[in-house]
Amino acid sequence: MSKHTLADELESTAEDIAEMEVRGAATIADAAATALREQAETSSAGRPEAFRREMRAAARRLVETRPTAVSLPNALRYVLGDMEGETVDELRESAVDSAREFCARLERAQDDLGRIGANRIRDGDAVMFHCHSTDALSCVDHAVNEQDKHIEAIVKETRPRKQGHITARQLRDWDVPVTLIVDNAAHRYLDDADHVLVGADSIAADGSVINKIGTAGLAVSARERGVPIMVAAQTIKLHPDTMTGNTVEIEYRDEAEVVDDGTRSDLGDPAVQNPAFDVTPPRHVDAIVTERGQFPPESIVVLLRELFGETTGTPWAEDEAER
Numbered sequence: 001m002s003k004h005t006l007a008d009e010l011e012s013t014a015e016d017i018a019e020m021e022v023r024g025a026a027t028i029a030d031a032a033a034t035a036l037r038e039q040a041e042t043s044s045a046g047r048p049e050a051f052r053r054e055m056r057a058a059a060r061r062l063v064e065t066r067p068t069a070v071s072l073p074n075a076l077r078y079v080l081g082d083m084e085g086e087t088v089d090e091l092r093e094s095a096v097d098s099a100r101e102f103c104a105r106l107e108r109a110q111d112d113l114g115r116i117g118a119n120r121i122r123d124g125d126a127v128m129f130h131c132h133s134t135d136a137l138s139c140v141d142h143a144v145n146e147q148d149k150h151i152e153a154i155v156k157e158t159r160p161r162k163q164g165h166i167t168a169r170q171l172r173d174w175d176v177p178v179t180l181i182v183d184n185a186a187h188r189y190l191d192d193a194d195h196v197l198v199g200a201d202s203i204a205a206d207g208s209v210i211n212k213i214g215t216a217g218l219a220v221s222a223r224e225r226g227v228p229i230m231v232a233a234q235t236i237k238l239h240p241d242t243m244t245g246n247t248v249e250i251e252y253r254d255e256a257e258v259v260d261d262g263t264r265s266d267l268g269d270p271a272v273q274n275p276a277f278d279v280t281p282p283r284h285v286d287a288i289v290t291e292r293g294q295f296p297p298e299s300i301v302v303l304l305r306e307l308f309g310e311t312t313g314t315p316w317a318e319d320e321a322e323r
């Protein structure tokens with residue numbers, strides 16, 4: 001049991017992220033910052049150091065939920081890194097303000113990158129989507145609803161969790177005609193596509209894009225077919241630890257997402273693997289669209305260094321007394 005009192009809201013957000021009730025890198029970041037705000041608001045810690053420890057424990061609970069989307073630790077860094085004050089009330093106010101500011105910036109960044117990404121889409125284009133990305137859809141939102149362009153969508157189902165259905169539903173709400181395809185049909189339907197548009201969970205210093213499993217294969221096919229692949233990712237998706245040689249951890253999820261127990265046993269109980277994400281090398285990506293403009297993937301390191309510096313900390317790490 002935790003030595004610290006974690007708010008019920010924080011515990012329930014952590015469970016929702018782990019169970020994918022809350023999913024997608026930007027949404028996870030927003031939920032995590034909000035949960036830290038709720039923790040700060042409801043904390044009954046009497047002394048500043050106890051409050052700080054509680055906030056660190058809360059951040060550790062959140063960071064352990066899913067390993068791949070760097071927007072999660074980046075959100076926690078933003079809120080905890082800026083927390084200052086001599087008294088509990090000052091610390092609380094500072095954490096609440098940072099969390100609110102973080103969420104507001106997240107929303108603005110998505111809107112700004114959407115406006116930039118929309119400029120890449122021409123009237124009449126067909127766009128292929130993989131998974132569900134709110135950053136990618138922001139580009140469509142601006143293209144369709146603000147720039148009045150007509151586009152058509154080819155939406156990959158995205159096994160095993162079928163996030164393509166979420167994308168299809170959103171596009172229908174904007175009256176974008178959707179063709180839903182199984183993942184295996186992507187190569188065939190690239191003949192009909194003018195762009196591939198995806199999001200990102202993390203972007204490494206060398207411009208590699210870590211996104212939903214299947215993105216890398218789609219990018220190879222798109223290259224072969226000459227279809228440009230655009231990645232919509234606000235800068236909170238840049239992974240600062242990759243500057244210092246660390247790699248991005250790929251999450252492996254429950255094997256039951258791939259095959260149910262009965263079928264598995266019927267098949268002779270084969271080994272099953274369920275990686276949730278893969279790595280698309282920079283040479284297969286045409287542009288990374290952020291709220292700071294669009295970049296060739298190889299130059300993203302400049303932005304990473306400007307925004308995060310050379311090293312990053314883990315402000316949620318336990319101190320001596322906590323171990």
Ligand code: RUB
Nearest residue numbers: 023024025026133134135199200212
């Ligand atoms: C979601 C996924 C999305 C990115 C970007 O994976 O890979 O493409 O998170 O999404 P999961 P957004 O469903 O496993 O969380 O642009 O909304 O941040």
